[in-house]
Amino acid sequence: MDEVRIASDRLSVVVARHGAELQSLRFAPPAGDGGPGGDDPLELLWQAGPEWRRHAPVLFPVVGRVADDEVVVDGRRYPMGQHGFARDSDFELLEASPSRAVLRLVDDGSTREHYPFPFSLVVAYDVAGDALSVRWTVSTHGDEPLPYSLGWHPAFRWPLVDGVAKTDHVVRFAEPEPDDVRGVRGGLLTEPVPTPVQGDVLPLQEGLFADDAVVMDPVRSRTVRYGAPGTPTVRLDVEGFPQLGVWSKPSGADFVCLEPWAGLASPEGWQGELRDKPYGQHVAPGGVREAACTVTVEPPA
Numbered sequence: 001m002d003e004v005r006i007a008s009d010r011l012s013v014v015v016a017r018h019g020a021e022l023q024s025l026r027f028a029p030p031a032g033d034g035g036p037g038g039d040d041p042l043e044l045l046w047q048a049g050p051e052w053r054r055h056a057p058v059l060f061p062v063v064g065r066v067a068d069d070e071v072v073v074d075g076r077r078y079p080m081g082q083h084g085f086a087r088d089s090d091f092e093l094l095e096a097s098p099s100r101a102v103l104r105l106v107d108d109g110s111t112r113e114h115y116p117f118p119f120s121l122v123v124a125y126d127v128a129g130d131a132l133s134v135r136w137t138v139s140t141h142g143d144e145p146l147p148y149s150l151g152w153h154p155a156f157r158w159p160l161v162d163g164v165a166k167t168d169h170v171v172r173f174a175e176p177e178p179d180d181v182r183g184v185r186g187g188l189l190t191e192p193v194p195t196p197v198q199g200d201v202l203p204l205q206e207g208l209f210a211d212d213a214v215v216m217d218p219v220r221s222r223t224v225r226y227g228a229p230g231t232p233t234v235r236l237d238v239e240g241f242p243q244l245g246v247w248s249k250p251s252g253a254d255f256v257c258l259e260p261w262a263g264l265a266s267p268e269g270w271q272g273e274l275r276d277k278p279y280g281q282h283v284a285p286g287g288v289r290e291a292a293c294t295v296t297v298e299p300p301a
Contacts, residue, residue: 004093004101008127011297012041020091020103020123022056022154025132027232027297044234044297046155051253057087058123058136059151060105061115064265065187071115071274078114082187083153085114086121094122101125118142119283135292138283146283147275149263151245152293155255158204158248160231168228171202171246171258173221182215182264189215189267206252213247217264217279225298226258233298236260240291243279260293 003016003023014024026041045055062071062084070077089111091103102124107117122137140146159166176199180192196202196214200221208214224244227233238244241260248256264279274280283289 004096004125006097006099006101006125006127008099008129010130011127011132013125013127013132015101015103015125017091017093017103019087019089020058020105021054021087022125022134024055025295027130029232029299042161042232044156044160044232046157046255049253051249051251052155052255054087054153054155056152056154057083058121059083059149059153059259059261060086060121060138061117061119061148061150062265063149063151063261063263064184064189066266066274066277067188067271072272073116073274075273076116078116080114083151084149085111087153091123095124099127117146119146119148130298131294131296133292133294135290137288137290138281139288140283140285143285145275145285147277147280148283149261149277149280150291151241151259151261151263153245153257153259154295155257156226156234158254158256160227160234164228164231166254167203167205169204169226169231169256170228171204171256172225173197173200173202173219174223175221176200177202177216177220179216179218179220182217184212184215184265185268187265189265191268202246204256206248206250208246209248209250212250213245213259215264216244216246218242219244224258226256227298230300232300234258235296235298237294237296238292240289241293260291262291 012026025045028041095102126133177197183190238260243261245259
């Protein structure tokens with residue numbers, strides 16, 4: 001089975017075993033409440049294309065790039081591509097039911113060529129009503145702390161509904177976000193700059209991504225909403241993710257990514273052991289760390 005389909009009365013979801021990646025998130029509005037999209041199911045997720053060939057990859061064991069595309073462990077260098085290897089790995093399907101899918105990636109000879117640690121990454125998808133809940137569980141059976149970063153990279157349609165202007169869309173935070181943001185250059189983290197967030201609202205326009213992602217570190221809000229007048233609203237409620245990336249291709253691609261992160265790319269000029277990487281996370285020996293994101297679709301007001 002290469003993909004798993006789960007559903008509720010409002011949402012239908014497709015998850016691929018490859019990368020444990022969400023492939024489709026379709027919303028069936030209540031009768032008569034479909035707004036500009038009508039009452040037919042509306043695909044909310046970017047369906048891949050020449051601008052970007054992915055949908056919603058899982059980022060592990062790094063987020064962003066590391067210097068020279070290598071991680072250093074006990075003085076030895078290991079190749080590590082941008083955003084890690086989980087997004088390009090086949091996960092084991094542990095559980096599949098009409099409303100739940102659980103997938104797992106564990107270390108093997110291939111992963112240890114890049115990341116010499118014993119680990120388990122479990123991704124659980126649950127759907128109920130208007131909400132899709134995703135939970136990531138990172139654990140280690142080793143006798144030393146496990147250094148890692150974890151992120152989710154879902155791309156939502158922009159515009160959400162055909163015929164609505166892209167510039168009508170905003171990202172709205174649960175509280176004001178006055179902190180400086182970081183940029184990305186060559187995949188690496190740049191110095192802080194003033195935020196483009198206006199109070200609790202980030203207006204979306206293509207020029208926002210001329211210099212790659214907008215990296216919010218920290219993001220104060222645990223709830224983020226995305227949408228435009230007359231479209232459904234996509235609400236993200238996050239736990240265990242202290243940072244958020246907002247990104248699209250600067251060439252006018254019709255998607256915007258809202259990316260909960262626990263960890264960031266290497267800062268420009270930083271070199272060091274993976275264990276000491278700025279913004280990195282750690283699992284204690286025999287321990288477990290979890291993070292979660294619930295995506296709720298709210299019908300047009």
